[in-house]
């Protein structure tokens with residue numbers, strides 16, 4: 001078993017493997033373990049460091065410093081500047097996410113076939129088979145009764161009262177203790193983020209891992225991918241270290257995330273008109289309810305309740321989401337005495353969110369310094385979906401007995417009485433009135449049958465190149481309307497199985 | 502610059518009858534760590550946010566004075582108005598300062614105790630080296 005972490009200048013590192021996998025998140029770790037189980041020698045190359053639960057931070061500051069890509073300072077460039085959140089460490093975003101497991105809806109494969117010439121029944125079957133196995137391996141279970149917490153219970157009561165389909169979540173978590181710290185990594189080691197299973201299994205099967213090792217370029221020999229190169233980067237000091245080169249006998253799998261994979265291929269000289277195009281997301285916004293009795297939303301599962309009843313029409317998903325005090329304090333509007341007064345209610349607040357199945361399409365480009373610049377503006381139709389969804393969340397809070405609703409929309413009052421929530425129906429449609437978060441990202445290297453409109457085929461193979469595969473969320477050509485990790489892992493597994501044949 | 506950031510944060514999160522303010526937290530230590538640790542772009546954003554906060558009383562309370570020379574009441578009015586200005590860029594710049602102040606304040610053990618929450622364990626910042 002080999003793990004090469006940050007290596008100082010002067011000791012250049014050279015390795016060889018059958019397959020190189022770039023990025024160790026949902027897609028990369030799954031592709032790597034599948035190849036390793038098939039007997040291939042895998043080198044997993046990850047930009048971020050390898051942290052175990054004992055290394056995880058507790059505070060939001062620590063999470064930004066130790067776990068987020070670029071300190072969480074990526075944002076959309078368009079009408080509004082919305083934060084784009086991604087993890088940058090071994091295990092990728094799975095370390096900081098809520099581990100919600102949702103199967104790919106059947107209509108998605110029909111849509112991909114209709115619009116992109118990939119997918120259809122055969123892919124649906126492959127993905128379903130992979131998801132069966134992944135659910136076993138990553139211990140998918142419903143939020144345990146003791147870990148539900150009052151915010152999740154209130155949401156369930158509200159949705160039941162309003163009469164729409166809803167459920168406690170299924171998550172990749174073994175025996176959740178409801179410590180509500182998923183976003184900073186589970187220090188209790190209950191969450192099955194991929195640094196805890198697929199990455200160590202890849203190493204145990206003879207794989208190699210380079211951490212703190214951002215790949216700068218995929219090496220091409222003509223149209224064949226033959227390796228990768230880059231330079232180690234220290235996660236604390238950001239000092240540059242030794243150069244590394246990894247040679248691949250069979251090929252390179254790129255899984256560096258939606259914001260990074262397309263740019264890496266572009267920088268490596270891969271030619272495709274579709275690179276960076278077709279960026280999509282599920283922008284999410286909160287609506288808060290204030291209750292008479294304490295809710296203590298940080299007690300219980302970080303995200304424990306959901307509804308997909310409105311996924312197809314009008315197009316959004318509802319979820320609970322408990323933000324830590326050190327994140328919520330700065331997100332409540334107001335300043336000075338007014339803000340401090342608002343914060344006294346913290347224990348009484350429940351936060352529920354809508355994730356919009358947005359139709360808007362953006363593009364990933366590179367800044368001069370090589371950082372991703374995501375050009376994206378939500379359309380009026382998407383903003384109308386936001387508004388409908390937020391009104392419904394407000395109705396849920398009222399049904400659950402909230403004494404006030406905090407809509408978090410610029411231009412609206414900070415606080416609405418229960419009988420005033422219809423004012424949300426007239427909330428502005430300007431994206432600038434909202435601080436939406438983008439955490440479910442798609443596209444940039446989308447799959448499709450037509451090389452003029454897509455980067456890869458339906459096995460993730462880059463059109464016109466040999467031994468070059470993309471296996472992360474960037475191949476997904478549409479939004480999903482549900483949390484993406486399960487789909488990403490299933491696709492990565494099936495792409496890797498195809499490479500073994 | 503550090504002074505300007507601290508001034509903006511103290512104005513945004515003052516001590517109240519019920520809650521400690523950011524002046525009761527280890528703000529100096531927090532900002533020292535943030536300056537050392539943070540991505541350059543993040544720190545730049547914070548500096549710009551603090552500058553915006555300092556130089557915009559002309560837009561909010563219509564006085565050609567920097568925020569740190571305003572009397573207390575006017576400063577409070579300025580803080581409230583700049584946080585909700587309809588100039589989007591300015592609003593966002595100031596938002597980053599408030600967000601960062603919230604990270605310092607909300608992680609403070611005395612503040613957490615007020616909300617019946619345990620103190621945070623330290624952020625070790627460690628990682629596997631082999």
Ligand SMILES: Cc1cc2nc3c(=O)[nH]c(=O)nc-3n(C[C@H](O)[C@H](O)[C@H](O)COP(=O)(O)OP(=O)(O)OC[C@H]3O[C@@H](n4cnc5c(N)ncnc54)[C@H](O)[C@@H]3O)c2cc1C
Nearest residue numbers: 023025026027047088092093097099100215472473483485
């Ligand atoms: C806060 C949050 C909560 C979420 N909750 C859920 C949830 O509960 N359920 C769900 O289904 N989805 C959730 N998601 C979304 C889900 O986690 C992501 O969609 C998924 O992890 C994306 O997988 P990926 O493989 O495309 O990228 P990632 O998992 O982001 O992995 C990419 C990896 O590549 C590395 N990398 C980047 N560039 C390079 C380079 N040049 N060289 C080497 N390595 C590189 C990165 O450091 C990173 O580790 C959440 C996301 C966020 C931000």
Ligand code: SF4
Nearest residue numbers: 176177179180182186
């Ligand atoms: S809710 Fe707490 S115990 Fe459960 S997985 Fe998240 S951090 Fe771990």
